[in-house]
Structures are given as C-alpha cells and as structure tokens.
Amino acid sequence: MQRIYLDHAATTYTRHEVAGEIAPFLEKKFGNPGSFHSIGLEAKKAVNSAREKIAKILGCSPEEIIFTGSGTESCNLAIKGVAFALRKKGKHIITQKTEHHAVLNACEWLEKEMGFEITYLDVDKFGMINLKQLENAIRKDTILISIMYANNEIGTIQPVKEIARIAKKHNVLFHTDACQAAGFEEINVEKLGVDLMTINGSKIYALKGTGLLFVKKGTKIEPLIHGGAQEFSLRAGTENVLGIVALAKALELAQGERKKEAKRLIALRDYLTKSLLAKIPKSILQGHPSKRLPNNANISFLDVEGEAIILYLDKFGVCVSSGSACTSHSLEPSHVLVATGIPYEIAHGSIRFSLGKRTTKKEIDFVIKKLPPIIEKLRALSPVELSKKDVGR
Amino acid sequence: MKGFKPDVVGKEGWFYSEKVKDHFFNPRNIFKTKEEAKKYKADGVGTIGSPVCGDVMKLWIKVDAKKDRIRECKFQTFGCASAIASTSILTVMVTEKGGMKLEKAMKLSPQDIMKRLGGLPERKIHCSVLGDKALREAINDYFRKTKQSERIKEEGTKIIDKALKITNRDIEEAVLDGAKTFEEVQKRTKIGVQDRNCIPEAKRLIKHYRQKHFGKQG
Numbered sequence: 042m043q044r045i046y047l048d049h050a051a052t053t054y055t056r057h058e059v060a061g062e063i064a065p066f067l068e069k070k071f072g073n074p075g076s077f078h079s080i081g082l083e084a085k086k087a088v089n090s091a092r093e094k095i096a097k098i099l100g101c102s103p104e105e106i107i108f109t110g111s112g113t114e115s116c117n118l119a120i121k122g123v124a125f126a127l128r129k130k131g132k133h134i135i136t137q138k139t140e141h142h143a144v145l146n147a148c149e150w151l152e153k154e155m156g157f158e159i160t161y162l163d164v165d166k167f168g169m170i171n172l173k174q175l176e177n178a179i180r181k182d183t184i185l186i187s188i189m190y191a192n193n194e195i196g197t198i199q200p201v202k203e204i205a206r207i208a209k210k211h212n213v214l215f216h217t218d219a220c221q222a223a224g225f226e227e228i229n230v231e232k233l234g235v236d237l238m239t240i241n242g243s244k245i246y247a248l249k250g251t252g253l254l255f256v257k258k259g260t261k262i263e264p265l266i267h268g269g270a271q272e273f274s275l276r277a278g279t280e281n282v283l284g285i286v287a288l289a290k291a292l293e294l295a296q297g298e299r300k301k302e303a304k305r306l307i308a309l310r311d312y313l314t315k316s317l318l319a320k321i322p323k324s325i326l327q328g329h330p331s332k333r334l335p336n337n338a339n340i341s342f343l344d345v346e347g348e349a350i351i352l353y354l355d356k357f358g359v360c361v362s363s364g365s366a367c368t369s370h371s372l373e374p375s376h377v378l379v380a381t382g383i384p385y386e387i388a389h390g391s392i393r394f395s396l397g398k399r400t401t402k403k404e405i406d407f408v409i410k411k412l413p414p415i416i417e418k419l420r421a422l423s424p425v426e427l428s429k430k431d432v433g434r
Numbered sequence: 435m436k437g438f439k440p441d442v443v444g445k446e447g448w449f450y451s452e453k454v455k456d457h458f459f460n461p462r463n464i465f466k467t468k469e470e471a472k473k474y475k476a477d478g479v480g481t482i483g484s485p486v487c488g489d490v491m492k493l494w495i496k497v498d499a500k501k502d503r504i505r506e507c508k509f510q511t512f513g514c515a516s517a518i519a520s521t522s523i524l525t526v527m528v529t530e531k532g533g534m535k536l537e538k539a540m541k542l543s544p545q546d547i548m549k550r551l552g553g554l555p556e557r558k559i560h561c562s563v564l565g566d567k568a569l570r571e572a573i574n575d576y577f578r579k580t581k582q583s584e585r586i587k588e589e590g591t592k593i594i595d596k597a598l599k600i601t602n603r604d605i606e607e608a609v610l611d612g613a614k615t616f617e618e619v620q621k622r623t624k625i626g627v628q629d630r631n632c633i634p635e636a637k638r639l640i641k642h643y644r645q646k647h648f649g650k651q652g
Binding site: 422 | 458459461464465466467468471481484485486487488489490491492510511512513514515517518627
C-alpha cells in the first residue's frame with residue numbers, strides 16, 4: 042500500500058544528503074572528539090566544522106552553540122539553566138499557554154519545586170500572543186521570557202522580532218523554541234534579536250535525539266548535566282558526532298531551500314485546506330489564516346472524534362495526528378486548541394496535517410478524495426449534532 | 435488486571451485487537467444516515483456522555499414484550515475506536531441468541547463488554563464504560579413508556595458526577611478493580627473531567643471504599 046506521510050511536525054525522515062554525510066562516521070570516523078589521537082581528532086574536526094557551519098547560518102559565533110540531545114533538552118537547558126543562574130536576581134518567568142510541554146512542564150517544575158513565579162500569557166483565537174499584555178507582564182524580578190517561534194499543533198508564528206525588542210527594552214532574556222520554524226523561517230539570531238534559541242534535528246530531516254541551543258555570549262546560564270568539559274562545560278557527555286554532523290548538514294540544506302520550499306508547501310497547504318473546507322461541511326481551520334507555518338493545516342471536523350478519523354485515514358495509508366484526548370495520555374484534549382478558546386467538543390475532532398519535502402499534489406488529491414466519505418460515515422454514526430454557531434465560530 | 439492487553443503495539447503493529455478493529459471499521463447495528471436514526475421507532479432510548487468529554491453513546495432498543503427480551507438494538511457513538519467498538523459489540527451481545535432478557539441486560543457490566551472484545555489497552559478502558567449505562571437508560575425508558583415503573587432501576591444509589599452520571603457504585607467497582615487514587619479512578623471512569631465539583635466527594639468515596647475493601651492501610 043502506498044503510504045502518505047502528513048505528520049512531519051511529529052518528525053521527519055533523514056534526508057538522503059544527510060544520510061550520505063554521516064555514513065563515514067558510523068564505522069570509520071567513530072572517534073571520541075575528546076581523544077588526543079588522530080581518530081579522535083577526526084571526530085573533533087567534524088564537530089568543529091559542524092559548529093562553524095551552523096554558526097554561519099545563525100549569524101553567531103561557534104562558541105554560542107551548545108549541542109544537546111533534543112529540542113526538549115535545549116528548552117530545559119534554556120529555562121532551568123537561566124533560572125538557576127539568575128535566581129538571585131529574580132524568580133519570575135513569562136511564557137504563554139500554547140508552548141510545547143518541554144517549556145510548559147519545565148516552567149511548572151520551577152514553579153512547584155523551586156519557588157519561581159510563572160506568567161502564562163493568553164493567546165487569541167488564532168493562537169497569537171498580545172504584545173501589550175507581554176510588556177505589561179514584565180516585572181522588576183522578571184528574568185526570562187520564553188515564547189515559541191511557531192506552534193507545533195496549529196502552526197501559528199509569533200512576532201519573535203517584536204518580542205525580542207520588548208525583552209531588550211526591559212533588560213530581560215528571551216528564549217524562543219524554534220523547532221518547528223527552523224526549516225522555513227528566518228533563524229539569524231542577530232536579525233531576530235534572541236538571547237537563546239532552540240532547534241532540533243528530528244524536525245529538519247536530520248536525526249532524532251539531536252538538538253542545539255544558541256546561547257548569546259555573556260548570558261548567565263547553569264548546566265543541567267554535569268561531567269566533562271564538552272560544549273563549553275554547559276552540556277557534559279561525549280558529543281553525538283553523527284547527530285551533530287547531520288544537524289549541520291540538514292540545517293544548511295533547509296536554510297538554502299527554505300524560501301522556495303515554503304512557496305511550494307504554502308500552495309499545497311492552501312489547496313488542501315480550501316478543498317477540505319469546501320467539501321466537508323462544518324469544518325473549521327484552526328490557527329492563523331496567514332501567519333502560519335507553510336506546512337501546517339489544522340482542521341476541526343464537528344461531530345466526530347479525532348482518533349477515529351486518524352485510524353480511518355491510516356487504513357488508506359495516510360498518516361496524520363490529532364488534538365483529541367484519546368490520542369494523548371491525558372483525558373484532556375490539546376492544551377493548544379483549548380488555549381485558543383475553542384470548546385472541548387471541537388478540540389476532540391481536530392486533525393493536524395503537516396506536509397513535508399516529499400509531499401506531492403497527487404498525495405494531497407488522494408486525501409481530498411478519501412477524507413470526505415470518512416467524515417460522512419463517522420457523522421452518520423455520531424449522536425452529536427453541533428453547529429458552527431453553537432461553538433462560536 | 436488479568437487478561438488485559440498492555441498499552442503497547444500488538445503483533446500486527448496495531449494498537450487495538452483484531453476484534454476491536456473489526457467492530458470499529460464495520461460497526462454492527464448502525465443507521466446509514468442521521469435521518470434514518472431520527473425516523474427509527476424504538477421502544478426505549480438511552481443517551482449517556484457529553485461531547486465535551488469526547489464520548490457520547492446513544493442506544494435504541496426494541497423489546498419483545500411477551501418474551502421480555504431485546505429484539506433489536508441500534509446505536510450511535512461519538513468517540514474513539516474503542517468507544518465505537520465497545521458499543522457495537524454491546525448491541526450484538528444483547529440481540530444474539532434470540533435476544534437478551536431485560537433483567538440480564540440491566541446487569542451487564544463494562545467488564546462483560548471488554549471481555550467479549552478481548553481486552554482493551556489500559557488507557558482505553560474509560561472509553562468503554564459508558565455503553566452499559568446507555569443500555570440501562572434505554573431499558574428504564576422502555577419501562578417508563580410501558581408503565582412498568584416498579585422495574586425501573588436508577589443508576590446506582592447516588593449520582594456523584596452529574597455530567598456523566600457516574601455513581602458511588604461505579605467508584606466502588608473501580609476501587610475493587612484496583613484503582614488506588616483519584617487519578618486511577620478517573621482513568622477508568624472519566625469522573626470529574628467535566629463535572630469538577632464532584633471531585634472532593636469522589637475522593638472521599640475512594641478513601642471510604644479503599645478502607646471498606648482493603649482495610650485501613652488503603
């Protein structure tokens with residue numbers, strides 16, 4: 042069976058060019074970059090050159106890049122690392138309600154266990170924060186603002202440059218989680234004005250279990266993992282040479298192609314969205330109509346439940362994800378959708394389509410053909426009959 | 435719990451058993467359209483759940499009054515695969531072999547349904563605990579309509595969660611099933627997900643039943 046993967050926001054495959062780049066590091070250049078012999082040196086050179094490559098892309102110096110084990114780890118290092126280093130200066134952090142759990146749960150832990158105060162900013166119905174609210178939330182003891190670049194579920198892109206300006210004005214550090222944005226958006230840290238930025242490999246066609254944190258020179262930050270002096274003593278442990286080389290190659294390719302690829306994906310995404318909204322009554326696009334990731338379409342189908350839709354699509358080889366409670370480990374539907382103010386009963390029936398490099402118009406046509414009868418079948422089976430008015434949209 | 439499949443991907447690389455899949459993709463005793471459901475003349479109808487919680491089940495029954503057996507049972511479910519599959523199999527259970535006696539149908543438990551489905555992943559159990567309630571509602575509705583009010587059995591003795599009509603009996607069953615904390619009872623019953631006001635009362639009852647059945651250390 043032909044399989045159509047529309048879950049690139051969950052993770053991507055490793056692209057061919059990246060696989061080629063890392064091949065020598067499996068059996069031949071396997072050394073520990075910390076070793077003093079030639080095999081170690083080979084690995085060290087590879088890590089150094091990857092770091093330089095990424096520094097060039099981000100517009101920073103190589104010492105400002107810390108390689109980690111995931112986007113989640115980078116977010117944790119940024120938030121807890123800064124919190125520990127600046128706890129004497131202040132114990133207030135500002136974030137917002139639709140962040141990834143890597144940010145939310147790190148903040149919650151600081152709040153519960155370490156006596157920090159966290160402000161979780163509201164978002165509007167598109168998932169966008171309000172800059173005035175942000176500025177008003179800043180206090181004398183605010184040490185960090187952590188606002189994501191682009192949302193993983195609904196694709197909404199936050200005004201990162203403006204947030205950075207406000208943070209700078211009030212002398213507060215600013216971290217942005219750019220995991221979903223790195224493949225499509227501007228990630229030059231100087232142009233953005235960020236102090237800390239998280240990127241990971243599993244969303245940009247590199248490897249899972251890899252990430253990086255940009256830490257601007259002079260930023261006070263404590264390590265979370267203690268041990269050797271790797272990563273400028275901010276992240277101990279033998280370097281994941283393979284992952285680091287992959288990350289550099291993937292980022293280089295992604296940033297080189299991003300404008301062209303974004304244009305291609307936006308056309309496909311809008312075609313998918315428009316067709317589904319036209320063909321399926323009582324369907325609603327979630328997220329921002331234009332300020333959204335080129336590859337993200339999140340659509341709610343009233344009266345049906347997301348997991349059921351996923352399984353029917355999977356039967357046809359189409360892989361998507363849902364904001365329904367049944368696909369999560371909690372009993373609650375997606376915190377992101379709930380934060381945008383949509384009722385629970387709609388959040389349960391939301392499907393995220395995230396497109397990728399291999400996505401073709403033919404694949405999108407297949408989804409447009411297969412999904413309407415699935416929704417129709419599930420609706421005939423459903424005792425629920427909501428109307429768009431009932432749900433305020 | 436004995437006989438339950440763990441929350442992992444099975445041999446077929448699928449989250450659910452073949453039986454659950456079969457009843458999910460080919461649900462029995464359903465209507466082709468919503469209009470057909472509206473026109474259906476039933477002897478009793480029962481609805482339970484709320485779209486807010488992600489599960490709603492509605493059952494229609496036709497009763498053979500002479501034999502006091504269920505003759506036809508139709509359903510609609512808003513919910514995930516296990517919710518749909520468990521209601522589908524319930525309709526089969528009550529209509530097969532000449533139809534189930536009403537007395538027996540009133541006593542059907544979520545465990546009976548799950549056993550017939552061949553088990554469900556642990557975190558999906560709460561999705562299958564509503565079907566039997568919808569069935570009792572439908573039978574009570576039939577009793578009401580046929581003026582057999584002496585046969586009506588209201589849910590449990592006291593409704594704790596007003597949104598999902600979860601009773602103290604349901605909480606007791608969950609505790610007997612091994613649930614130790616409120617969170618564990620919630621996983622099984624969905625209690626307090628919508629009706630948050632019931633949480634303190636539910637917690638008190640859990641403590642009570644833990645002590646009743648497992649002694650003071652509970």
